[in-house]
Amino acid sequence: xxxxxxxxxxxxxxxxxxxxxxxxxxxxxxxxxxxxxxxxxxxxxxxxxxxxxxxxxxxxxxxxxxxxxxxxxxxxxxxxxxxxxxxxxxxxxxxxxxxxxxxxxxxxxxxxxxxxxxxxxxxxxxxxxxxxxxxxxxxxxxxxxxxxxxxxxxxxxxxxxxxxxxxxxxxxxxxxxxxxxxxxxxxxxxxxxxxxxxxxxxxxxxxxxxxxxxxxxxxxxxxxxxxxxxxxxxxxxxxxxxxxxxxxxxxxxxxxxxxxxxxxxxxxxxxxxxxxxxxxxxxxxxxxxxxxxxxxxxxxxxxxxxxxxxxxxxxxxxxxxxxxxxxxxxxxxxxxxxxxxxxxxxxxxxxxxxxxxxxxxxxxxxxxxxxxxxxxxxxxxxxxxxxxxxxxxxxxxxxxxxxxxxxxxxxxxxxxxxxxxxxxxxxxxxxxxxxxxxxxxxxxxxxxxx
Numbered sequence: 251x252x253x254x255x256x257x258x259x260x261x262x263x264x265x266x267x268x269x270x271x272x273x274x275x276x277x278x279x280x281x282x283x284x285x286x287x288x289x290x291x292x293x294x295x296x297x298x299x300x301x302x303x304x305x306x307x308x309x310x311x312x313x314x315x316x317x318x319x320x321x322x323x324x325x326x327x328x329x330x331x332x333x334x335x336x337x338x339x340x341x342x343x344x345x346x347x348x349x350x351x352x353x354x355x356x357x358x359x360x361x362x363x364x365x366x367x368x369x370x371x372x373x374x375x376x377x378x379x380x381x382x383x384x385x386x387x388x389x390x391x392x393x394x395x396x397x398x399x400x401x402x403x404x405x406x407x408x409x410x411x412x413x414x415x416x417x418x419x420x421x422x423x424x425x426x427x428x429x430x431x432x433x434x435x436x437x438x439x440x441x442x443x444x445x446x447x448x449x450x451x452x453x454x455x456x457x458x459x460x461x462x463x464x465x466x467x468x469x470x471x472x473x474x475x476x477x478x479x480x481x482x483x484x485x486x487x488x489x490x491x492x493x494x495x496x497x498x499x500x501x502x503x504x505x506x507x508x509x510x511x512x513x514x515x516x517x518x519x520x521x522x523x524x525x526x527x528x529x530x531x532x533x534x535x536x537x538x539x540x541x542x543x544x545x546x547x548x549x550x551x552x553x554x555x556x557x558x559x560x561x562x563x564x565x566x567x568x569x570x571x572x573x574x575x576x577x578x579x580x581x582x583x584x585x586x587x588x589x590x591x592x593x594x595x596x597x598x599x600x601x602x603x604x605x606x607x608x609x610x611x612x613x614x615x616x617x618x619x620x621x622x623x624x625x626x627x628x629x630x631x632x633x634x635x636x637x638x639x640x641x642x643x644x645x646x647x648x649x650x651x652x653x654x655x656x657x658x659x660x661x662x663x664x665x666x667x668x669x670x671x672x673x674x675x676x677x678x679x680x681x682x683x684x685x686x687x688x689x690x691x692x693x694x695x696x697x698x699x700x
Contacts, residue, residue: 492538
């Protein structure tokens, strides 16, 4: 008669099968990464035809002037100095600017993938004046060429500009030209030549334009005081960047959000209102933008990715239950049967990813879990010999999938819940095997477990 393996050997074999299953589990993890990359490429396709994540700034008033520089030149050992005229620009930031933005979100699809896009309507007012800082720069009004002054608006992706852009200065409508934006947006944007202003009085500017973009909108503030008010029916905004909206003036709900950035001053920005550099912040450092993102409430790839990381937990619990039925309950479970059960558990994550891309994460999770629970319960009935034991396996899997769903949606307490679950499992295994002689060879005779 063939001698039965000891409980210790059975434990080692189950552990080896579990270790082998790490390879396909890692392959599923790589598949999730590959599908996420494919989704990002699809979103880039949408961006090409619509407009990417937008960054705006300005308007900034730019006035050319002629400056003289003293240059030293050495010829045949003789050093001479000569004066040379160079063309430079004075950058005038607004003393006060108010910006109002409305974002109308939408979803654009490419194959089975989607991306959140928006159509925005922006309008604002700004006031400019030549302050006493002009003397600090050793400039006078007579040095400035006001007839060549222009307003520069920064837009990072001008493909998103729509019809209806208009700019007026002191009530006069200005002609717009493409390009020549501020440095903050890499020179991308548009400009408007200012006519009839002599610098004696403040210049009042009113502007508006439509803008399309994807996922986020950022503002690089500039000037004495910048106020930005933004509204949208999108219920899931994110606020990030160098500046955050005022909490008391920010409302977020299912009907959308309203956010107000009140009074971002040039003192907070570290900028002068007048500068001969397009980066007026200290040491030329770029100003951090205020960013509003239109985020998805559920990122299916990040959730599937987190679910796969719990895959070995599922394998461990299921194998532990089968091992208990084997060494305590008397059922015979072969290594191949461990392997097939493990393959079914890994298949859950593949089905979850495939379905989630089409029908969404929640419904995909329900369908994949139901399919795998039904499959493994039916198979366990044949392996363990009774439907009662198989029902225990099915109930355990249902409980595990329910706990996993909670873990995926409760990031704050996921570690606590996971550690308590492992503690309970370890305690259960210890209790069930408290009388097992792990070196016992058979179930009958003197070598049987006590």
